[in-house]
Amino acid sequence: MQRRDDEAREPGPLAGRALRLVCYAVLVMAAASNLGSIVLAQGFPSRPLKLVVPMAQGGPADSGARLFASSLGDILGQNVIVENRSGASGVVGTEAVVKSAPDGYTLLFGSSSVFAVNPAVIPNLRFDVRRDLKLIGLLMQTDLVFASRPGVGANTLAELIKTAKAHPGKLSFASSGNGGITHLLAELLGLEAGISLLQIPFRGAGPAIIGMLSSDADLTASGIPGLAQHIKSGKAVGVGIASPARSPLMPDVPTFAEQGYPGVEAQNWYGVAVAAATPADIFETLDAATSKVLASAGFKATLEKIGMELMAMGAKEAAPYIVREIDKWSRVAKAANIRLDP
Amino acid sequence: MDEIFQNLATGFGGAFTPVNLGLCLIGCLLGTLIGVLPGIGPIATIAMLLPITYGLSPLGALIMLAGIYYGAQYGGSTTAVLVNLPGESSSVVTCLDGYQMAKKGRAGSALTIAALGSLFAGCVGTLLLAAFAPILAKFAEQFRSPEYFALMLFGLIAAVVLASGSVVKAIAMVVLGLLFGLVGTDVSSGVTRYGFGVPELYDGIDFVPVAVGLFGLAEIMSNLDKREENRDLASKVGSLWPTREETRRAIPAVLRGTVVGSLLGILPGGGAVLSSFAAYTLEKKISKHPEEFGKGAVEGVAAPEAANNAGAQTSFIPLLTLGIPSTPVMAIMVGAMMIQGIAPGTALIKERPDLFWGIVASMWIGNVMLVIINLPLIGLWVKLLHVPYRILFPIILVLCCVGTYSTGNATTLVVMLAIFSVLGYVFVKLGCETAPFLLGFVLGPLMEENLRRSMVISFGDPLIFVQRPISATILAMTFGLVLLIVLPQFRKTREVAF
Incomplete structure (x- = not known):
């Protein structure tokens, strides 16, 4: 089982009574998560899933990924293990998911860098995120x-x-x-x-x-x-x-749009995707589970604690959104002559 | 002065609750454990444990995370002494003389000196933090890229002093280290150097496979090519306590190491890496018997261990007072604080004195706890040396591979570990020392980055390095060090000539 908050809240030295309480809590939560699991694709998931995070451990994005992984695991009734594969601004981790078996067990937690900036600034990538990955949705943003x-x-x-x-x-x-x-x-x-x-x-x-x-x-x-x-x-x-509206975290700072430059817009956003060849029924199971995570109040509240906002954009809107973002950054990269090697 | 004690009393009041003491203990234990396992560093551990702390009180969470951090610093030196495996960049220096002491049967003594030296340095660091945090933070704020460049240059020149053998070989090793450090994407221009189309190389070569391969596995290999009875191993176990002579030599070294470590620890970005190297260099320079360094000198263990721990304490100063994390571990601590709804920074002391002083107090408690945990363990650790090497070697090999793999979840890292092990073996055979190589490898990229940034800021005017007083002072010291290295050589040549 993934470590759950209640279990983790147990402070300090484990007295016998506290230990028993924790055991109960874990049992109850395990039962609850089984009730809550949705079965769409037959037998999926039958083993732990892997969420590849193409960034180093520690940042807010990594915390967000871990939060999403444990919430998704609760709903699917399986562990979702976070695997950090940083390197080359996320290319290493992205490529690992692109090349993975398209069985829905390997997920990518990608940022705007992975989905929109890299395709714009790295001309000779060995994959195309639009063709080789299928977005389940965009989850959070700063x-x-x-x-x-x-x-x-x-x-x-x-x-x-x-x-x-x-x-x-x-x-x-x-x-x-x-x-x-x-x-x-x-x-x-x-x-x-x-x-x-x-x-x-x-x-x-x-x-x-x-x-x-x-x-x-x-x-x-x-x-x-x-x-x-x-x-x-x-x-x-x-x-x-650099957003269309002011941020609740910093209400005094005006947007660029208010100051006459509505085109100057950029966010760090984070989405989850699988290899493009993943079967439709498995994709739907993951999609439904992700929607459930995004709809839960606890997820939103914890996200806000780490300084993130809920984004909750489903698969249908996400695909054209990243195409627009790639186009925007390609234009900037071309005008400013920015290109990276890998 | 009264105010400090009053503040510390507030802090101890907060930290001395059963729950917080328990969290401190858990943190220190976990930290020691991950420090002992090569490859698994505090960064990964703190990141993984972060979600657990969501449910704790803010002070409790920070106390536990800080405990992991010091525990890891301490545990890293245990393997460095016993099996020549540096778990962290800071324990590389401990390998130099600590492992040699172990070979002479003084492993217990080396570990005890390391533990007590760390405790002393930790206490001083904590007091400094309590008394001078705001003033020291102002000093650290003066450091810009020209100063960092000067500091890194000083470190590189000092690396030559680190070597106990030929100066020419040491310089060659520093340069080779610089070359390996250049691999990867250049920060200033975005161009990839020596990437060979391997995406894993684009961010440069990872430190863990290099350090573990060059030090630990190369040592094992060079031992295996000798006949069993000739093997040069740390299997003798002498007294666990330092002798009177060892203690007499260790105490001043600990004092000097504490000063060096405390000063370098407060600099954000790179200062902490240098602290143990700098302390070692200083000891070797002022020692009456520099020839003993690299062959098991007590000062060579005491000073860097003290510096390392003092630096670990004072690196909290920029974080707690300015909100600037000085190391990647500190950056994660910022994340942990924000989850708890605390903004680290100037306002912290005023707005949440209970928290600020609670953390300060817990550092002291953590240090004491580490000694309490580790002193009885020393006997146990040293017993490890009795394990026959036909069993110990394979275990070390497997642990190293697992640890290295887990730093980036990539098999490429294990391949690199293999390559650097072979390279390290070649170095041993050629009589070249690996410490200067490693320092060149770590400092080279930092030095280049700061040099190029300084030049951009000054619009290409190199005078920026001498116009700024701190940078000019460090450069003058560097020049002095060069003279120190070069002059004896001149004298010798002249003696030969005449």
Whole structure:
């Protein structure tokens, strides 16, 4: 059995009585999860499933994946084991799922990088996510916030554009890495506003934030949880949110759309997919179970704790959505001449 | 001063509950266990245990996670001493003299010194954290990419001092390490170097297969090619306690290691990696008998172990005061805090003093607990050396393969482990030391990244390195170190010439 919250809540040294209580709790939960399981495809799933997470352990996305895996496991009545296969901005893990047996036992927990950015910036990928993967749905997202260091003259988008135009190429932007989503977001802003920012790539979003705070760069962008405390404490200024609506986590920061640039939009979102050749009945079982997870109140509440928002986009809408996203980022990558090797 | 004690009292009040003590114990035990198993590091363990902490109180969750972190730091040195297997980059240095001590039958003594040195350093680190956290955080804030570049350069030059043999070979090994460190995607330009179309190589070669292969498995192989009776193994088990002479030499080394570790630990990004290397280098430079280093010098175990643990404590300073994680483990701790609804950062001390001081107090408790757990275990660990090597070797081999595989769930990693084991064997045969190689491998990419970033920031003006006072000071120290290495050679040549 997957470790469940109740079992885990057991604190410290195990007294006999507490242990017995835990056993009961586990039994009750096991019974409950059996009742709740749905049987569509005959006999599926008959063994544990594997959720491949193409990112390293530890970040909010990994926590989100683990949360989804345990909720999905409860509904399917089988363990869903998280396997981190990081490397080459997610290409390693994605390829592992593309090449896996299409029996529904290997799932991919992919991010916007995996589904939309990589296809746009890596011309010679050995697979096509549109053709080789079948999306079950998009589960969760975080809004991206654009931030500046106080005193660089970029407290609002208008100020940022004015400063960038007055000193072309001097305003620097700390990105989470070459060809990463924040790099593309900054380039998209550059294209729309007709400005050019000096790119300073870092190894990931965390180091990029530190880079901006320690004055190695003037601007950065990241998921809201990474920057929220720095904006709150005044070490960083929230310039704009790259989403259609303001974020409940940061209601004071206006969107780019409000500031006149509705086209500058990017989110970190996360979806789950299987190999394209997975049989339809198995796919439907997974689809129904995923919908159940997304509909549960507990899942939504825990997601919000780790700074994520529920996205809940089903298979039908998800497929055209990622095609649109790939097109958007391909346009940016082409205009800014961003291409990666692998 | 009164205020500090009052704050610490608040903290101890929070941490000294049966539940929190229990969580601290569980954390330390788990940490020791994963530290002993090669390959399974604290990052993976904390990430996997994170969901368990959702249901705990915020303080309890953080206490347990912090316990895992120190436990792993400590457990890593146990295998480093006993079987020459570094579990973490920080325990690589412990291998150098710790394993040699074990070969001389001083394994118990080495482990005891490591435990007590770590405890002392941990306590000092905790006090520093309690007293000077905000001031130290200001110092760390001064570090930008030019300073990091200077620091990494200093580390690389110091790597040459690490070697106990030929200077030329040491330089060659550093350069070879740099070359291996270059594999993968270049952060600044996005170009892949030496990728050979293998996607697993695009993020560079993983540290675990390199360290485990070069140190542990290469050592096993070089032992197997000798006849059984000639094997150079750590099978003698002497007294578990350090002798008076060993204690006399260890104490000042622990003090110096604590200072070095505390200072480097507060730097976000790379400082912690350097702390044990830097402490070792310092000891070797100021020692009256540098020739003993690499052959089982007590200082070579005491100083890096103290530095490593002091650094582990002070690396909480940037996290708790600025909200800046200084290591990947700290980044995960931020995640854990946010799940609990706590924003780490400047406001934490003011808004949640109970929590801030509770964590500080629990660090101290954790250190004491580690010693309590580990001192009786030393006898048990040392007994492992009595296991016949025809049984121990295969077990180590399997554990190494499993541990390496689990760092990335890829067979490529096991293949790399095999390659680096063979490479390590070649190094042993050629009489080349692996520590400088490993330091070049770890520091090279960091140094390059910071060099190129500095140049971008300064728009191509190299003067940025000397215009900034901290960077200029470190570069001057580096230059001094180069002179120290070069001058004796000159003197010798001149003696020969005249």
